[in-house]
Amino acid sequence: MPNSTIKEQSLSPTTSGNLQIKPTPQESAPAELDERIWMALAAVTEKKAIDTVVLDLREIASFTDYFVIVSGTNERQVQAISDEVVDTLKKAGEPVLRVEGYKTAEWILLDCGDFVVHIFGDKARKFYDLERLWRESKRVELPPEFAAVGSSLRSES
Numbered sequence: 548m549p550n551s552t553i554k555e556q557s558l559s560p561t562t563s564g565n566l567q568i569k570p571t572p573q574e575s576a577p578a579e580l581d582e583r584i585w586m587a588l589a590a591v592t593e594k595k596a597i598d599t600v601v602l603d604l605r606e607i608a609s610f611t612d613y614f615v616i617v618s619g620t621n622e623r624q625v626q627a628i629s630d631e632v633v634d635t636l637k638k639a640g641e642p643v644l645r646v647e648g649y650k651t652a653e654w655i656l657l658d659c660g661d662f663v664v665h666i667f668g669d670k671a672r673k674f675y676d677l678e679r680l681w682r683e684s685k686r687v688e689l690p691p692e693f694a695a696v697g698s699s700l701r702s703e704s
Contacts, residue, residue, distance in 0.1 A: 580687065583641050584613060584662050588693045590635040591617045594628040596666070600678060601687035613662040614681065618672045622652035628666050629655045 584601070591599060596617035605612045619625035626649065633643050636659065645658040653671040657664040665677060678686075 586635050586639055587615055587632050587664055590631040591628050592693055594631045596628050599693055602681055603685040603687055607683050611663050615664045616677055618667045625652040625666050625668055632657055632664055
């Protein structure tokens with residue numbers, strides 16, 4: 548199946564009796580992140596965001612370089628996390644380009660150009676599951692002060 552597409556390979560997981568196993572996404576080193584991403588990470592941590600994940604999309608997407616994905620425990624916290632990121636970046640002279648979903652606060656999207664911050668409520672995070680949708684991306688290893696808050700909302704089977 549050397550000339551088959553990825554879609555065809557995923558629909559037919561075996562070739563000549565050999566199971567094709569995809570490698571797990573590699574982790575990127577944290578030092579390569581833009582200073583604005585570090586500011587956003589500090590802002591979400593300040594507001595006690597949980598399950599912080601950064602995905603490196605540079606090799607698979609053209610519209611942005613990174614996703615910063617976090618969760619809040621309720622609508623007010625999701626909005627507070629969003630407000631903190633917007634205020635932090637604005638004070639640094641790097642305003643957020645667009646904010647979507649603020650009123651409903653189930654999933655707030657902050658478009659920062661080179662990166663997008665996704666702030667989810669618990670149910671929306673599980674439903675949309677961006678980590679699964681963008682599983683071809685590399686997960687960026689975060690220092691403990693950013694990664695340690697909260698635990699994974701996703702249960703692995």
